[in-house]
Amino acid sequence: MKSKSTLEKAVKFIANCKSIFSVRKNIFQKNIFSLLLCLITTVSFAQSGSCKATLGVEKDRIYSNAGNDGAYFTLVLTNTGNSDDVYNLSVLNINSSCSNNDGSSSSQNVNLVGSFLDNSNVAITSVSLPANQTATFQVHLTVPQGTAYNKWNCMQVNATSSNCANYTVNTVVHTIVNNPSEN
Numbered sequence: 349m350k351s352k353s354t355l356e357k358a359v360k361f362i363a364n365c366k367s368i369f370s371v372r373k374n375i376f377q378k379n380i381f382s383l384l385l386c387l388i389t390t391v392s393f394a395q396s397g398s399c400k401a402t403l404g405v406e407k408d409r410i411y412s413n414a415g416n417d418g419a420y421f422t423l424v425l426t427n428t429g430n431s432d433d434v435y436n437l438s439v440l441n442i443n444s445s446c447s448n449n450d451g452s453s454s455s456q457n458v459n460l461v462g463s464f465l466d467n468s469n470v471a472i473t474s475v476s477l478p479a480n481q482t483a484t485f486q487v488h489l490t491v492p493q494g495t496a497y498n499k500w501n502c503m504q505v506n507a508t509s510s511n512c513a514n515y516t517v518n519t520v521v522h523t524i525v526n527n528p529s530e531n
Contacts, residue, residue, distance in 0.1 A: 399512035400429040401477075403505065403519050406484065411449050411522045414460065414501075418490040419523045425485070425507050427477035434476045435507035435517075437464045439487060442520065446502030449522050458499045458525060460489040475507065489523055497527035 406422040413419065427433050439462030443454050464472045465486045475483050487505050501523045509515040 398429050398431045399433065399509045399515040400427075401433070401435065401507065401509070401515075401517045402426045402428060403507050403517040405519055405521060410520065411524075414489060414491050414523045414525045416528050418460070418488055419521075421487050421489075421505075421521045423485055423487055423505060423519070424482060425475055425477065425517075426482040427479055429511075430479050431511060432476070432478045434474050434510040436474045436510065437472065437485075437487075438506045438508070439489075440504045440506065442502050442504045443500075446520060446522070448500040448502075449524070450500075452500065454500065454502065456496075456499055458491075458495050458501055460491060460495075460501045460503060460523060460525075462503055462505070463488050463490070474510075487521070489521075491525050495525055497525055499525050501525065 403423060403425050406424050409421070412421060425435060427435075441459045443457035443459070446454055446457075448454055448457070465488055466472045467484060469486075472485060475485060477483055487503075489501070489503060502520055503523065504518050504520050506516050506518045
């Protein structure tokens with residue numbers, strides 16, 4: 349984990365400097381706050397550019413119909429950071445906090461099940477991306493048996509960085525569940 353490695357280097361740096369500051373103990377005591385603030389700022393600044401990304405739906409097609417095969421959305425993930433990263437993929441039904449395309453109430457929205465596919469239709473759970481590179485993949489939303497027809501779903505798609513704790517980019521897709529007998 350890069351942040352742990354950087355922290356270990358910082359601790360080692362302080363340990364190596366101990367002999368320098370022990371000679372002038374008075375100076376060290378007066379400037380410890382300044383030294384630590386400078387060190388923390390430097391470490392934070394060094395890591396600030398490493399985890400940046402964007403996630404969106406190809407051609408902004410965030411609405412779809414779910415038929416017998418469910419619904420597919422092509423997603424575009426771009427690593428705009430300055431280091432290679434692996435993004436773990438997940439989905440979350442967010443029906444209570446979204447608005448439906450037709451203006452209907454989201455209180456009747458249904459839950460769908462999501463999975464991810466690479467460009468060869470192979471199941472994936474993560475995407476590895478070099479710095480400043482883009483990958484496309486699909487989220488496949490399936491309709492559980494017994495789900496009501498003509499109801500909406502709002503699904504949040506997440507890509508979480510492996511390099512930076514708590515760094516996630518996301519996008520929302522909207523799906524209406526079609527009645528197969530009406531197709």
